[in-house]
Amino acid sequence: MAMHIHASWSEGAASMHGHLDQATRAGIDVLWWTEHDFRMAEHGYPNLVHMDGPAEQVNGVAWSWAEKREGTLASSRVLWDKAMASPGDASTPGSVRLSATSAGRDAAAARIAASAANTVSQRSLYDQTIEVDVFPAEVSPHACLAVVVTTSWRPATAGRPAGKYTLTYLVDGTQGKSRSRSGLNAVVHLPARQGRWNTLRMSPAEDIARFWPDLENRDAAMLSLTLGAVSEKERPVDGWFDLLRISRPARSADDSLRVQAAVMAGYAARFPAVRQYQGLEVSLIKPTHVNWYGPKITMPTFAKPRPVADPDPAAALAVIQMIHSTGGLASYNHPFGTGRPAELTPAGQDALRAAVAKTVLADRAMGCDILEVGYPSRGGVDLDRHSQLWDVCSRNALFLTGTGVSDDHSGQNWLGQESNFVTWAHAPSRDLDDLLAALAAGQVYFGDPARFSGVVDLLVDGAAPMGSVTTSTAATRTVRAILTGLPADGFVRVVQGTVDLAGVAKPEPGTTFTDIPASSWAKGFVDLPIDTRAPRFVRVEVRDRTGRAIALSNPVWLLRDTPNGGIPAARCVR
Incomplete structure (x- = not known):
């Protein structure tokens, strides 16, 4: 046993x-x-993060963001901006501005990764909805804002290798919602207007079911959540994120x-x-x-x-x-x-x-x-x-x-x-x-x-x-x-x-x-x-x-x- x-x-x-x-x-x-x-039960879990700084208290739980850089960058910035806020978060001014320009053709990124006390940033994705407000200032197909959800490890199955499955949600200026998959990684392009605040809504468990229908989509956790600015071919990307919400329908204990x-x-x-x-x-x-x-x-x-x-x-x-x-x-x-x-x-x-x-x-x-x-x-x-x-x-x-x-x-x-x-x-x-x-x-x-x-x-x-x-x-x-x-x-x-x-x-x-x-x-x-x-x-x-x-x-x-x-x-x- x-x-x-x-x-x-x-x-x-x-x-x-x-x-x-x-x-x-x-x-x-x-x-x-x-x-x-x-x-x-997700008892007392953080469900609304104002993103007014790199650390805050949510439901009495310490929540923080850690900066990460990937690839070779010509320039990048992570700025906690008190002067910019989503209309939905006007009572708590502040947001995070992410900017990046790659130094060559290969992708490079500036990201922030979420964490919380007692690892309560990790949670089941069953019936979960993730929302975040985004203001794309400068995006293109080679320069995008990204939300990345890394999910649970699974053994090799259906011709795919063992590993963690990843969902990447991109804002790149395209106004149609499109999806693609390669192995354990899937990408969803989300429409969002430049020069204004938009709300991105993501349902990772539903996307797991769409991309990998052979998997049990209720058997998945959000191991990590990152927000980023991703550039390739030296194209600049710039934008703000604010007001992260994680929710599911109310049910019994x-x-x-x-x-x-x-x-x-x-x-x-x-x-x-x-x-x-x-x-x-x-x-x-x-x-x-x-x-x-x-x-x-x-x-x-x-x-x-x-x-x-x-x-x-x-x-x-x-x-x-x-x-x-x-x-x-x-x-x-x-x-x-x-x-x-x-x-x-x-x-x-x-x-x-x-x-x-x-x-x-x-x-x-x-x-x-x-x-x-x-x-x-x-x-x-x-x-x-x-x-x-x-x-x-x-x-x-x-x-x-x-x-x-x-x-x-x-x-x-x-x-x-x-x-x-x-x-x-x-x-x-x-x-x-x-x-x-x-x-x-x-x-x-x-x-x-x-x-x-x-x-x-x-x-x-x-x-x-x-x-x-x-x-x-x-x-x-x-x-x-x-x-x-x-x-x-x-x-x-x-x-x-x-x-x-x-x-x-x-x-x-x-x-x-x-x-x-x-x-x-x-x-x-x-x-x-x-x-x-x-x-x-x-x-x-x-x-x-x-x-x-x-x-x-x-x-x-x-x-x-x-x-x-x-x-x-x-x-x-x-």
């Missing part, structure tokens, strides 16, 4: 098309779409989820090997984002008018309760943060692990069911420290199912990228109920699908499966480690820890480990005697000859009595 995937309703280059192609190639047969909730479901249904016939499920990443809460897996996904209510996180812990707890009330499961995502910086020093990683462990223990992971463990590196922290954070939870009878995820936003090279972990479930089918039951019970394992394609499982005393919590007063118990597909020159690390409820005062994993050669699994299993005179948890890791962890089991807990919080029903052995 690919359990944390973003496509054209989130930031990043990915399309659903690209991810489904990658899942098929990688042999991953379940994919959960976990778009950011506020991005799907759940409309984007319904559209996503329709797109999923359409892709199901094209990618029959991949079972798709709707999830959602609830993102405007603290201390971290939460993935929602379940049968009744709806758009949450947003506490603030702007797309910023609500720091109130009660807001996060309410989200978890809502997820559980619908029969869903909640995942505590990327516990060390969303960034992907260089790894900290070992001491720095240990300190951060301890600090995060205190937070997770203090509120019992907000009541989440799942912890994202399987990141080779995330937030400056390696996989071992992610696993150790999980062990701290296990030590404190916080029973969380560990998963491996990619949090992929690109839809390209699933197997080759560093963050490529997936999760495998011991479930009777790929039906939603069976997968949710396996996740709730901890009957899953996770790892690197480029390096491991075997099976990992645990069985306690011949009866209790991986993920189970059992009690016994026996001094010794047996955990059978069932493993196949091991690297011949690798080894299995058996990780054990005491369930001593050490609490936030001692946020350390307290584990020991034993390494056993992979050759010991010639029969497919090894029975491990476990000293249970004190309560224990046990899990295993598959490692290659370099010591890299390529697959991890979920734990089993071997307790001597029932903990104060009880044992989750899904983990009980009946």
Whole structure:
């Protein structure tokens, strides 16, 4: 299962098309779409930009324009002009003047590229209309004003190469609307009178459908938006832009989820090997984002008018309760943060692990069911420290199912990228109920699908499966480690820890480990005697000859009595 995937309703280059192609190639047969909730809803997104300067606040969100030059220019200018404004924007005087003259026959340009805080300048193009006012002062077929919309990356299809698709809207003095296409690039000539203000109206999703009818046009995001003055053959171009508007018809909060479901249904016939499920990443809460897996996904209510996180812990707890009330499961995502910086020093990683462990223990992971463990590196922290954070939870009878995820936003090279972990479930089918039951019970394992394609499982005393919590007063118990597909020159690390409820005062994993050669699994299993005179948890890791962890089991807990919080029903052995 690919359990944390973003496509054209989130930031990043990915399309659903690209991810489904990658899942098929990688042999991953379940994919959960976990778009950011506020991005799907475009909650608080900028929709009217006055363009009275290179930076402004729109709906309380910082919006800015960055200058770009392309090709060889004899002259160019980007001028924020307070003396010139569209009649539709007279109350907020100002516009941007773009001028360019190429130094030869080849095209050259002066452009400005849009960006916004938290990348909210990127958005789904489904049903989207873009309008901008333009004053062409000097344009011609070789000297034009341009609006360029770069859209989502897609795999090679219909004889076209893989890549991002681009729509270019030109004002060049021609008064008829015409269209042309070459490969992944399409051009629309828009009529606009010189020497006066005009409003350009663009519907990129509709144009995608016209130019590339084989594509699902609702599966497209605006990755970038640029305005420019483009010159070739030394012809001068000059003009103003003002009052950018981005809009779509008013609909219910759940409309984007319904559209996503329709797109999923359409892709199901094209990618029959991949079972798709709707999830959602609830993102405007603290201390971290939460993935929602379940049968009744709806758009949450947003506490603030702007797309910023609500720091109130009660807001996060309410989200978890809502997820559980619908029969869903909640995942505590990327516990060390969303960034992907260089790894900290070992001491720095240990300190951060301890600090995060205190937070997770203090509120019992907000009541989440799942912890994202399987990141080779995330937030400056390696996989071992992610696993150790999980062990701290296990030590404190916080029973969380560990998963491996990619949090992929690109839809390209699933197997080759560093963050490529997936999760495998011991479930009777790929039906939603069976997968949710396996996740709730901890009957899953996770790892690197480029390096491991075997099976990992645990069985306690011949009866209790991986993920189970059992009690016994026996001094010794047996955990059978069932493993196949091991690297011949690798080894299995058996990780054990005491369930001593050490609490936030001692946020350390307290584990020991034993390494056993992979050759010991010639029969497919090894029975491990476990000293249970004190309560224990046990899990295993598959490692290659370099010591890299390529697959991890979920734990089993071997307790001597029932903990104060009880044992989750899904983990009980009946």
